[in-house]
Amino acid sequence: MINHAFPDKFLENLATEPGFDKHSFVNAHESDTQITSVRLNPFKPSNIKTDSQVPWCPNGFYLNSRPSFTFDPLFHAGAYYVQEASSMFIHHILYSIRPDKADPIKVLDLCAAPGGKSTLLNSALEPTDLLVANEIIKTRVPVLTDNLNRWGTSNTIVTNNDPRDFAPLRNFFDIVLVDAPCSGSGMFRKDTEAMNEWSEANVELCHQRQERILADIYPAIAEDGYLIYSTCSYSHQENEDILDWLCQTFDMESIRMPISSDWGIVESESPMAKAWGYRFYPGKVMGEGLFAACLRKRENSGQSNYKNNSQQKLPAKEIDIVKTYINEPDDLYLLKVNDDWLGINREHKESLNTLHRHLYIKKSGVRIGKLAGRDLIPDHELALSLMINKDAVLSTELSKEQAIQYLRRDNIDIEIIGKGWSLMAYEGHALGWAKLLPNRINNYYPKEIRIFSQKQEY
Structure with a gap:
């Protein structure tokens, strides 16, 4: 049994939150039962042994025991991602607001590192959809890039920007996920350091930071586009209060999610706008603490001029060599950055050029490699990608x-x-x-x- 010394006033404050059950919550934190879950990569089917399914995510599964993922080659190959089960609820939200996948969309994961929710979003997207995974903190970008490389798709762009840098991209994204920096109380079971850092003052500081991030990114959401908001905090200041602020400050409407009573998720409403939110409490769900909500933007933030007719002139002989290493090369837009050849789905050429004008891009599609004479020096990204023509290599x-x-x-x-x-x-x-x-x-x-x-x- 684990003895958790909760911070002063934490349980007292939590007692007033929707759906909180002190007995089951404390018991869950004192239990030494370890919950391990993974999400399988639908693009790289494998024979991984799993136990029961995470009910709100078809690719999510619980494991009976926690193996050494470091020494599992399938983990390094990108056959699965080790992800906390509650956070997989984002998959359910995405499918609820986009059931038919009719028209291509552009999706932004604003606070993306280490990449769990980015790979989750990517699994639910079509090649004609674009995922932009942004990380604000520069030192966290490499792990985000590595995890997306393992996932293998070529419809992703990784950026390293502050939310305010997206303001010129008005009405650009159809869906924006803001998994906001928060006070971290939902991770107390897994991270005792989060307990030491928790305070009422820090909750208020996080609330202010969340408002700033959301205000900065709001213009980039398309009219009738969606904002998915999530935290790993239980505090209403970072959750329901933020929903009220969004609905009162901007023209947004709350979207109610279909959930099953078997899942143990607590549905809440914000005090003023009655916006729907979804709370995950250890003891009620097999997972950690999470809050998630979805809102639709009902106004137009004005149009920006995205047209970019720039065309990189590339040597035809080099293109022919590069194409031999790629499946269906005509479906890709090939470009060259310094000596590196890159490929991204052709549909995203104009979006890439637009983003390049406004953002600091760290990864565009898949890095294919460099040419040395008539030979390709292949890049590691190509090895892990779905685009590689395996008939062309040993x-x-x-x-x-x-x-x-x-x-x-x-x-x-x-x-x-x-x-x-x-x-x-x-x-x-x-x-x-x-x-x-x-x-x-x-x-x-x-x-x-x-x-x-x-x-x-x-």
Whole structure:
């Protein structure tokens, strides 16, 4: 049994929140039962052993025990993402507001790192839809980029900008997710540091920050577009009060979500606008604390001029070489940044050019590689992507032990068959590149994401 010393006044304040049950809440925090959940990548089917399904997310599953994800090659291949179950409710919101997927949409995940909700959104989108995953804090951008690389799709752009930088993009996004920085009380079970940092003053500070972020991003939401708002806080100041502020300050209407009584989710209404919100309490749900809500924007923020007719002139011979490594290359817009070739779904060419004019872009689609003469030096992103033409490259299947050696950048003990660039794969899923030479293998797995731990668990 775990003894949680809750911060002063925390339980007292929480007692007035909608649906709060002190007994079940405290028991859940004192229990040593560990809840582990993963979300499978629908683009990379695999034979991962799971237990029961997360009821509000068809790709989400609970595990009976927590394995060592670090030493599971399928994790590094992007076959699944380790994600807290409550946060998968965003999937349910997205499907509720967009059941038919008729017209292509543009989606922004404003506070995206480490990438759990970005990969969740991406799983629910079509290739003709665009996902922009933005992270405000520069040091958190690499982990966001790595996780989207593993997911493998080419309809994503990663940016590193403050919310106010999106203001010129008026009416640009059909759906904006703001998983706002918050006081973190919903993560007390998993993060005791969050307990030490919690205070009434910090709750108020977070409330003010949330208002600023939402006011900054509001112009970028399209008329009749949606704002999905979420926090990992229980405090009404960061949740229902924010919904009231949004409805009173802007022309927004609350959207009620269909939920099942079996799920244990508490439906709440904000005091003034009666806006619907959804609260997740440990003890009532198999997951951590979460608040989520969805609102529709009913006004037009004015139109910006997005037209950009700039066309990069690229050498045809180089394009022909690059295309051989790609499935259905005519579906892609190819571009060159310095010496790197990149590819993104053709439908997103104009959006990419528009975003490039206003934002600091860290990733555009998939980085394919660099040309050295008539040969491509393939990039790690290409290895993990769904666009790669596997008929054009060698592939070497590894055992689990060999895959761990590869992911550590150790020497790999295998018989060399063939020569040149080879995908290194585990259970049919690519992990990265190696170059096969007559008497050795050069391991090109990126140094910055290799496995550092020496403890092996099989």
